[in-house]
Amino acid sequence: MRLRRLDLARYGRFEGTSLDFGPAGEATDVTVIFGPNEAGKSTAFAAWLDLLYGFQRQGHPYAFRFERKDLLVGAELETAEGPLVLQRTARNTGSLTDGSGREVAEHRLAALLHGLDRDAYRTRFSLDDAVLRAGGEEIAAAKGDLGRLLHAGTSGLSGLSRALDEVSEEVDRFYKKGGSAQVLPAAKRRLRELETQVRERRLSPTRFDELHSAVTAREAAAQDARDAVAEARRAVAYADAAARRRELRARNADLTTALEGYPKGPDMAQGVAHEVVRVAAEAREAAERERRATEDHAEAAKLLSEELMLDPEGLDLGTLLDDLDGLRFDDQPLLLRVAGAEADLEKRHAERDRLATAAGALAARLGGPEAAAEDMRLAPATLDLLESQLQEVRDAEHDLRGAQEALADAEDGLGDAPPAPQGEAALAEAWERLSAEAPDVEALREREAEADSATRLAAAGLPEGWKTDLEPEGLPTEEEVSSTVQTAARTADALAFAEEQRADAIAAREAAEARHTAAAANPAAMDIAEIQRRRRAREQAWSTHRAALDAETAETFEAAMRSDDEATAAHAEGAEARALLLRRSEELEATRAEEVAAVRYAVAARAASEAASDRLAAFAPRLLLDLGTPPEAFLPRRRALALALEAAERQRAATATLARAGKRKAELQLKVREALEVSSASLDDTPLGVAAKARLSELREAGTVLARWQTKEEQRAGLERKVKRAWERLAARKAALAEAAAGNWAVRMAPVALREALPVAAELAKTLDQVCELDHRIGRMEQALEIFEAVASRIRKVVGPAATAELLVGAARQRRTQAERIAAEIAAATKRRDDAATAVEDARAAQELAARRISELLTGQELPDGVPPDQLVSRLEERDDLRRERQRAEAEISETGRDLDAVRLDEEEAILDPVRRAGLADDLTRTEDASAAADREAGAAQQELASALKAGGGAAADQERAAILEDLTGGAREAIVRAIGAAAARTALRRLGDSRRGPMLADTEAAFRRLTGGVWSRLDTWVQGQDERLVGISEGRSVPADGMSTGTRAQLYLALRIGGHAAFVREAGPLPFVTDDILESFDDQRAGAALELTAELGSRGQAILFTHHAHLVEMARARISGVRVIELPGRDVAAA
Amino acid sequence: MRILHAADLHLDSPLRSVALRDPVLGERLRNASRDVLRKIVDLAIEHQVDALVLAGDVFDNGVPDVSARTVLSVALSRLGSAGIPTILIRGNHDGLLDHARYGPLGENVMLLDHDRPTVDISGVSFHGLSHGGQPETRSFLPRYPAPVPGRINVGVMHCSPDGTSGHDPYAPCSVSEMLGHGYDYWALGHIHKRQEWRGDSVLAVMAGIPQGRHIREVDGGSVTLVEIDGLGARAEAIPVSLIAFREVELPMPAEEAQDARTDRLRAALAVARAGDVPTVLRVALSGPGAQLFSARSGEAASYLEVLVEDIEGLHLDRVLVRAGQAPDVPALVGDLAAAMREEAKSPGFRDEAERMLTDLRDVLPSELREVLDPAELDDLIEEGLAAVAARLALAERT
Structure with missing residues (x-):
């Protein structure tokens, strides 16, 4: 694939810029693109990559003048199948199209690119200064590894060695044989520490058993010690018990002697002494009571016989008064009712008579003089019902009168019905549509006139009949015209430049020929080929002479021998002359190649210029121009024609619009006229609008009048219905009143009379109720007085007569109270006399009982005469205390021996050694100390076990251990994976090196030799173990690639890339190779050599060289035959 | 009846993660399993359960630290002081539960074994069998006592229910047979992933490990709070893990x-x-x-x-x-x-x-x-x- 033309239509700062690389040269295909910094060299290369692989999706670096969506690049490619024109847009799909806008499948490009992706193409087929320097570093990093270098040469990869080394270092950081600082050994050391911690902190079953056994053993030892202590304590206890028993026995003997001086007799029982003292005190108290009772009996007997007399009648009044107080009448005490009756009875009789007389008068008003009051009485419910029904009748009568008056008013104000209007709706609709939809015909007519004027103005200067003449082919687009004019101008410029270049190249070649001729004329410049030719001539002459051995052949041989000798001598002396001749030869070859290229370029430029002129000429008739019209007139004519066409189109549209508007307005007016006729309007000469609006106003007023009359009629009919309903309601109310009056004297009365009688009837009923109430109260008073009198007659017999019931009852109560007081005093005196007699007898009995009780309590005791019981029992208590002390001593002797072995105790009691007790105490102290020590040991063992059980265990250390193991799990897997991958990569690199070794190494060697001007004459390889290293040979000295200077390594990398390019082209085919100012760090000689190598790249495929150095352009022109130079304008120029 | 069911504490078994090389985190979790045990006891007291059930592997044979028994004993005695008994069985890692050698754990701690497979608490019969020193390759289920009629019956077993994997296949057990044994609730241990199986009127729960120890133990981290009454058993997982x-x-x-x-x-x-x-x-x-x-x-x-x-x-x-x-x-x-x-x-x-x-x-x-x-x-x-x-x-x- 070859790039013929790159179109920067809209890209970066470029618009409509094309880089035309022309046809491939015959010998080499090199284009130098020259431009100052910022001229757009990098932009052009990025555009080329974008064309091949598409625009990046976000943040496109060259979307600053045009938005990304508007970016557009194109190219013409030369392929094995012919030329291919492509365009790339920013669309997400279908972004690659051909020259006609048809979508082109991406795989077509992918096939042309031999499957290389963007990065691969960029790296393999482009080269800049940075890559060149990185390549040099790669050589150093690879330490001459041939495989890596050859791979870097073909792939362009730099950093491969560093990446592989990093992988190996990562593996080594995890684990390295014999290493101790790596992750793995460090982790293993930590794991061992943690395992130790776990072992120490964790209570294993075995350790638990050990601790448990220790506890058991020490607890047993402690128990033995405690047993020894117990035995020592027992010995001390026996000794102490024996001593105590000896003391007690001595005390007993003393007590027996003391008891002999006390009365004989048994021990007094518990409490006997106290009882004897208490009973003796009681006997004394009984004697005192007997004396006081005898005196009291005598005083009571005297009172009864000499001072107190009983009143039986007064006591009997008590019963009558109690009965009277208990009587109740109408829920009140009878005495209270009797007092009220005595005061009110007479007044009630007088009031009752007055009310009966009033009732008779009311009955007479209702029923005449003969009417009985009770006959004229109406029940309260009847009275209420009649009153209610009378009110209903009054209300119904009032409603009826109101309705009748309203109806009369409505009928008076109604009048006759007005006539109904016709056709208002249709007329209103037609008029509204005419007003809203009728177009402004006059305005449209003015617009048509303006369009006609504009058309004539736009066509001014155009030939007659221009519009008709244009119709067959139509007006070409501005882009077509512009492109064709620009192409013609550009090709003309290119032709002039090419002719100039050709003249320069011929002159340069002629000068070079002259210089070469002069150098060749120098005998010292004889080259090795001439020497070899003369040597072959000498050998040929010798062969001939040896066969013939005659004089002629001898002379010929001699001449050849001399010529050979001269040549050898001249060659030996003419190294400088030969070098000059070699340079002249190379110069001549270069100028010849440049001449050929310049001639070829000029021929091509002429062909392109002529083709562009032909295409331009074809546009003249389409723009209605004469043949020969200068190109500058093409675009103005095209724009004038376009304006005229647009004006003509606008005029046609205005005429059509006017016609449609007139027709539409006439239709709307006809509809209005028809509606006026239907509404009975008179159509005279009045304008249609005036007539329609006047008729519409008349119709709307008539409609309003009719609507008002209809409303009043509806109101009158409603009032008529209301009067009818009032009559019906009045009749119903009267019937209800008659029904309420049925069955009594009111039925015979009209409503008006009844209305007057009802208050009298109510007053009569109220008066009769009051009479009944008084009758009842008088009866109850008389009944109460009768009941009281039945009791009062008996009371008067005792206390005599009284004026009122209250006075009678008061006298009776006083008599009864006095009688009751005397009776009570008699009873009290009687009881006092009887109680005193009883008390005398009781006191005497108590004294006898006490004497018997004391005698019983002291039964069996020796009783000395004349000794009061109190003193006697005190003496007996002293005796009994001594006896009890002796018994306690006996008991303590027995108690001291309880729980002790009797035999051992007796034996101990028999021992009378005074220091025995101290010895036993020492023994006890010693065994107690031993026991405490044993207990401490047992406690320590228990504590140790408890601590172990309560310890945190090895969980924390185990946790860290698990985390480390987990870390190592991942680390080990990553390490082995990387180690295997790196090993595979190294082996693969060796295999790649082997496969590419021969031809690629030869190409690289040739390139390196040329780049270094022969200083490095050869490349060779060293085998070290499994590795093969690249070395350069200079002046017989071998230098490893990584030992070369920085500049030389860069040149070696360039040579490797050239070798790699050759290998790729051999295997896959050529692709454009782009270099960007890679030669600026080279000296002139090496830069020249590099340019020649660029020419060599160009001999295998297309080479494009970007530079901003003018001298490199000149060098390229001088050294690369047929080189094409495209000059990019600077940023300022481009912007202008 | 409310019980707290836990299993597979593996006391003192360390957590395994590179993250624990962080000193702060490592210090915080250095006694993770012991801390989780304390949390379990706190939970039992907080929820006022009638009993704590530990279904085996309280300890870890890989960490034979007898002091761990003290930790367990102290924790369970705290529970006992709150009036909550503990019922436990030996799992395949519970060598430290050898009472003959190390003594009993406390008054309120009942170890169920072949000698005493059943204990009654608050009218509920708990049945359980302990593992011995040898790997148990046969099902324990046929050796479990028949349910006590008229009572709630709870089974405590350390086993490998069928369908579970990833653990030593000790004491394999058929889930259908277990659910059909007649108990109301099965408190299970051994598998570290929590799991439930429900029958018509029985619930079996594998409690799971309360504190996962490494990256492969992601499904535990809880104990199970169980309510059992006439309506059956209801279980709720309560998280306890520290990490x-x-x-x-x-x-x-x-x-x-x-x-x-x-x-x-x-x-x-x-x-x-x-x-x-x-x-x-x-x-x-x-x-x-x-x-x-x-x-x-x-x-x-x-x-x-x-x-x-x-x-x-x-x-x-x-x-x-x-x-x-x-x-x-x-x-x-x-x-x-x-x-x-x-x-x-x-x-x-x-x-x-x-x-x-x-x-x-x-x-x-x-x-x-x-x-x-x-x-x-x-x-x-x-x-x-x-x-x-x-x-x-x-x-x-x-």
Whole structure:
């Protein structure tokens, strides 16, 4: 694939810029693109990559003048199948199209690119200064590894060695044989520490058993010690018990002697002494009571016989008064009712008579003089019902009168019905549509006139009949015209430049020929080929002479021998002359190649210029121009024609619009006229609008009048219905009143009379109720007085007569109270006399009982005469205390021996050694100390076990251990994976090196030799173990690639890339190779050599060289035959 | 009747994650299993349960630390003081539950065994059998007592119900036969993933491990609160774990802007946390960009670590590249990658790789030797080729 033309239509700062690389040269295909910094060299290369692989999706670096969506690049490619024109847009799909806008499948490009992706193409087929320097570093990093270098040469990869080394270092950081600082050994050391911690902190079953056994053993030892202590304590206890028993026995003997001086007799029982003292005190108290009772009996007997007399009648009044107080009448005490009756009875009789007389008068008003009051009485419910029904009748009568008056008013104000209007709706609709939809015909007519004027103005200067003449082919687009004019101008410029270049190249070649001729004329410049030719001539002459051995052949041989000798001598002396001749030869070859290229370029430029002129000429008739019209007139004519066409189109549209508007307005007016006729309007000469609006106003007023009359009629009919309903309601109310009056004297009365009688009837009923109430109260008073009198007659017999019931009852109560007081005093005196007699007898009995009780309590005791019981029992208590002390001593002797072995105790009691007790105490102290020590040991063992059980265990250390193991799990897997991958990569690199070794190494060697001007004459390889290293040979000295200077390594990398390019082209085919100012760090000689190598790249495929150095352009022109130079304008120029 | 059912505490069995190399997190979780036991006791008291049931593997044979018994004893005595008895059985990891050797655990702790397979609490009969020292290859179910008529019957069993996998196949048990045994509730242990089976009037629950210990134990983290009455048994899982383990797959496209990638990964990580529980996250990178993203050693892990640090309660474990994803190797190194694959097929290279593997295995701690299984050599080679090719591509791009 070859790039013929790159179109920067809209890209970066470029618009409509094309880089035309022309046809491939015959010998080499090199284009130098020259431009100052910022001229757009990098932009052009990025555009080329974008064309091949598409625009990046976000943040496109060259979307600053045009938005990304508007970016557009194109190219013409030369392929094995012919030329291919492509365009790339920013669309997400279908972004690659051909020259006609048809979508082109991406795989077509992918096939042309031999499957290389963007990065691969960029790296393999482009080269800049940075890559060149990185390549040099790669050589150093690879330490001459041939495989890596050859791979870097073909792939362009730099950093491969560093990446592989990093992988190996990562593996080594995890684990390295014999290493101790790596992750793995460090982790293993930590794991061992943690395992130790776990072992120490964790209570294993075995350790638990050990601790448990220790506890058991020490607890047993402690128990033995405690047993020894117990035995020592027992010995001390026996000794102490024996001593105590000896003391007690001595005390007993003393007590027996003391008891002999006390009365004989048994021990007094518990409490006997106290009882004897208490009973003796009681006997004394009984004697005192007997004396006081005898005196009291005598005083009571005297009172009864000499001072107190009983009143039986007064006591009997008590019963009558109690009965009277208990009587109740109408829920009140009878005495209270009797007092009220005595005061009110007479007044009630007088009031009752007055009310009966009033009732008779009311009955007479209702029923005449003969009417009985009770006959004229109406029940309260009847009275209420009649009153209610009378009110209903009054209300119904009032409603009826109101309705009748309203109806009369409505009928008076109604009048006759007005006539109904016709056709208002249709007329209103037609008029509204005419007003809203009728177009402004006059305005449209003015617009048509303006369009006609504009058309004539736009066509001014155009030939007659221009519009008709244009119709067959139509007006070409501005882009077509512009492109064709620009192409013609550009090709003309290119032709002039090419002719100039050709003249320069011929002159340069002629000068070079002259210089070469002069150098060749120098005998010292004889080259090795001439020497070899003369040597072959000498050998040929010798062969001939040896066969013939005659004089002629001898002379010929001699001449050849001399010529050979001269040549050898001249060659030996003419190294400088030969070098000059070699340079002249190379110069001549270069100028010849440049001449050929310049001639070829000029021929091509002429062909392109002529083709562009032909295409331009074809546009003249389409723009209605004469043949020969200068190109500058093409675009103005095209724009004038376009304006005229647009004006003509606008005029046609205005005429059509006017016609449609007139027709539409006439239709709307006809509809209005028809509606006026239907509404009975008179159509005279009045304008249609005036007539329609006047008729519409008349119709709307008539409609309003009719609507008002209809409303009043509806109101009158409603009032008529209301009067009818009032009559019906009045009749119903009267019937209800008659029904309420049925069955009594009111039925015979009209409503008006009844209305007057009802208050009298109510007053009569109220008066009769009051009479009944008084009758009842008088009866109850008389009944109460009768009941009281039945009791009062008996009371008067005792206390005599009284004026009122209250006075009678008061006298009776006083008599009864006095009688009751005397009776009570008699009873009290009687009881006092009887109680005193009883008390005398009781006191005497108590004294006898006490004497018997004391005698019983002291039964069996020796009783000395004349000794009061109190003193006697005190003496007996002293005796009994001594006896009890002796018994306690006996008991303590027995108690001291309880729980002790009797035999051992007796034996101990028999021992009378005074220091025995101290010895036993020492023994006890010693065994107690031993026991405490044993207990401490047992406690320590228990504590140790408890601590172990309560310890945190090895969980924390185990946790860290698990985390480390987990870390190592991942680390080990990553390490082995990387180690295997790196090993595979190294082996693969060796295999790649082997496969590419021969031809690629030869190409690289040739390139390196040329780049270094022969200083490095050869490349060779060293085998070290499994590795093969690249070395350069200079002046017989071998230098490893990584030992070369920085500049030389860069040149070696360039040579490797050239070798790699050759290998790729051999295997896959050529692709454009782009270099960007890679030669600026080279000296002139090496830069020249590099340019020649660029020419060599160009001999295998297309080479494009970007530079901003003018001298490199000149060098390229001088050294690369047929080189094409495209000059990019600077940023300022481009912007202008 | 309300019981709290737990199983497989594996006391003192350590958590296994690279994330725990973080000193703060490591310190917080150094006694995770003991802390979870305390949480279980707190829960039992809080819910006023009638009994705590531990269905085996309270301890871990791999960690024979007798002091762990003290932890258990103290915890259960606290429960006993609250009037809550504990019923437990020995699982296949419960050598430390040998009462004959280590003594009883407490007054309110009842170990069910062949000698005493049934205990009655609050009118409910609990039936259970303990594992002995030998692997149990037969079903325990036929040896379980018949249900007590007229009572609620609860079975406690450490077994492998059919249909479960991933654990030693101790005491296999048919689920249908278990559900048909006549009990009202089966409190099961041994499988670390929580699971329920329901019959007509019976519920069987595998409680699951209350605290997962590594990235493969993601389905436990709870105990089961059970209500049993005349209407049957109802179970509710209550989370107790201090930390959860999760694995998330992050697809890595071939091309992606850095900002977009950061936003996308941050969003994916933000939802990866297991509810409110702090979570250790293992990330598996997949897709055509995975190898390149992971190419430089530690780069992916450091990158993700920075993102994870901003998400509370999330901790990064390891970052893996999912096997089987074709690396996006540019054509630039394509020929070298192809040559590497070709080389990898050669017997000589396989021998060399195997030797390298053996060398590394020989120096690894014994526990890790199985991690680098020679049977996985092909996978390791494939992974190595992809990783190194990606590294070379990365080197070229940068």
